[in-house]
Amino acid sequence: MAGEILVIGGGIAGLTAAIEAAETGYDVILVEKNPYLGGRVSQLNKYFPKLCPPFCGLEIFFKRMKSTPKLKYFTNAEVLEIRGEEGNFNVKVKLKPRYVNENCTACGACREVCPVEAPDDYNFGLKTKKAIDIPSIMAMPFRYYIDDRYCNKCGECVSACKYNAINLEEEEKIIDLNVASIIVATGWKPYDATKLDNLGYGKFKNVITNMEMERLASLNGPTGGKIQTMDGRDIESIAFVQCAGSRDENHLPYCSAVCCLASLKQATYVREQYPDAKIYIFYIDIRAFGRYEDFFAKVKADENIELIKGKVAKVEEKDGKLVVTAEDTLTGEKEQREVDMVVLATGMQPAIEPIPGIEVDEYGFVKPKPGIIPAGVAAMPMDVASANESATGAALKAIQVARR
Numbered sequence: 515m516a517g518e519i520l521v522i523g524g525g526i527a528g529l530t531a532a533i534e535a536a537e538t539g540y541d542v543i544l545v546e547k548n549p550y551l552g553g554r555v556s557q558l559n560k561y562f563p564k565l566c567p568p569f570c571g572l573e574i575f576f577k578r579m580k581s582t583p584k585l586k587y588f589t590n591a592e593v594l595e596i597r598g599e600e601g602n603f604n605v606k607v608k609l610k611p612r613y614v615n616e617n618c619t620a621c622g623a624c625r626e627v628c629p630v631e632a633p634d635d636y637n638f639g640l641k642t643k644k645a646i647d648i649p650s651i652m653a654m655p656f657r658y659y660i661d662d663r664y665c666n667k668c669g670e671c672v673s674a675c676k677y678n679a680i681n682l683e684e685e686e687k688i689i690d691l692n693v694a695s696i697i698v699a700t701g702w703k704p705y706d707a708t709k710l711d712n713l714g715y716g717k718f719k720n721v722i723t724n725m726e727m728e729r730l731a732s733l734n735g736p737t738g739g740k741i742q743t744m745d746g747r748d749i750e751s752i753a754f755v756q757c758a759g760s761r762d763e764n765h766l767p768y769c770s771a772v773c774c775l776a777s778l779k780q781a782t783y784v785r786e787q788y789p790d791a792k793i794y795i796f797y798i799d800i801r802a803f804g805r806y807e808d809f810f811a812k813v814k815a816d817e818n819i820e821l822i823k824g825k826v827a828k829v830e831e832k833d834g835k836l837v838v839t840a841e842d843t844l845t846g847e848k849e850q851r852e853v854d855m856v857v858l859a860t861g862m863q864p865a866i867e868p869i870p871g872i873e874v875d876e877y878g879f880v881k882p883k884p885g886i887i888p889a890g891v892a893a894m895p896m897d898v899a900s901a902n903e904s905a906t907g908a909a910l911k912a913i914q915v916a917r918r
């Protein structure tokens with residue numbers, strides 16, 4: 515298949531780059547490894563600066579895609595290798611079977627009869643899904659898929675489907691693409707919090723990560739949007755632990771740029787549901803760049819939010835509560851707070867797995883080279899607005915190569 519521009523990754527950066535380039539008249543092919551588009555943003559409850567649900571923004575992108583015939587996309591697709599050079603790249607892409615075709619109306623009859631409960635990655639295992647399921651009520655494409663890591667091929671779903679939409683025999687395909695330029699927008703994954711021994715993740719059930727908090731607060735999440743402890747208690751007090759693994763040479767030496775803002779945002783989620791809850795934010799220094807300073811000032815004005823400047827030394831469990839210990843670097847005092855839940859502000863780590871033809875730096879972020887242009891968090895940690903800008907710039911560079 516010949517295109518002019520290939521975009522790898524269908525998160526906010528990949529979607530932006532693909533749509534911008536296709537709307538100028540270039541043939542664009544987008545490949546996304548998940549069975550849905552939208553990337554990490556689709557997993558957020560709300561996103562700053564406007565604190566609107568992510569689907570407000572994503573829906574506009576999906577609408578633009580539908581009216582752009584120059585843009586073709588594949589989900590469940592992964593790039594295997596890239597050969598050639600600027601202006602003439604040959605790319606091998608693996609299309610993994612979805613087992614559910616376009617006839618699917620998302621009626622859900624298949625899900626009802628599926629006997630297999632499986633961990634739900636989209637919700638970070640906070641709930642289960644069926645082996646045939648849909649990632650979320652806003653998924654694009656809005657179509658079921660079978661997770662073949664768990665499906666036992668019992669065929670119940672095939673019998674239940676009135677639309678002849680399921681084929682358990684569908685096989686993997688390899689396609690060859692020829693493109694002039696490639697935008698790499700493979701984004702990020704959350705840093706593995708089990709590596710942070712002193713912070714209790716995986717040991718104490720009420721220590722969660724910031725992305726788990728996003729799912730917990732989401733209407734389409736595991737609790738229908740109610741923030742509660744893992745044993746179903748209301749929140750009277752909560753601690754956010756900043757730089758959990760970030761700016762630490764033993765973990766992620768860099769700053770992930772958005773974690774302070776994410777915790778400030780999540781403090782507002784808690785406040786909406788619990789007007790009197792005590793909220794503690796332990797930080798090294800708060801990074802609220804540009805106009806986000808106003809947002810920081812607004813959150814800080816809440817008298818039940820206490821900001822403690824100190825790196826958390828440990829999180830322990832005592833009598834059913836969590837105890838967070840840090841040294842306040844302003845006073846030199848040891849500070850301890852007893853809370854119902856701890857949220858670790860874990861950073862963003864590059865998601866890209868090695869692809870022959872793509873080079874990465876010492877942290878795993880994608881390095882630009884002629885004809886290969888990184889965009890969004892694949893290039894460096896950034897928020898959504900910056901990812902959009904970076905992707906628009908990448909689209910322009912990709913177009914320049916395609917025109918030559």
Ligand SMILES: Cc1cc2nc3c(=O)[nH]c(=O)nc-3n(C[C@H](O)[C@H](O)[C@H](O)COP(=O)(O)OP(=O)(O)OC[C@H]3O[C@@H](n4cnc5c(N)ncnc54)[C@H](O)[C@@H]3O)c2cc1C
Nearest residue numbers: 523525526527547553554561562700701702890891897898
């Ligand atoms: C807790 C938390 C809260 C946040 N809240 C906000 C907020 O409120 N506002 C804000 O502006 N920012 C927020 N951010 C940052 C925001 O999530 C990122 O800016 C955004 O996700 C960047 O989009 P992206 O497209 O670069 O990457 P991603 O969202 O990671 O998308 C990358 C896509 O590429 C796909 N992919 C990966 N590898 C491959 C491959 N090999 N082949 C094909 N596809 C691949 C992935 O499946 C994914 O769909 C938050 C971050 C965190 C950690």
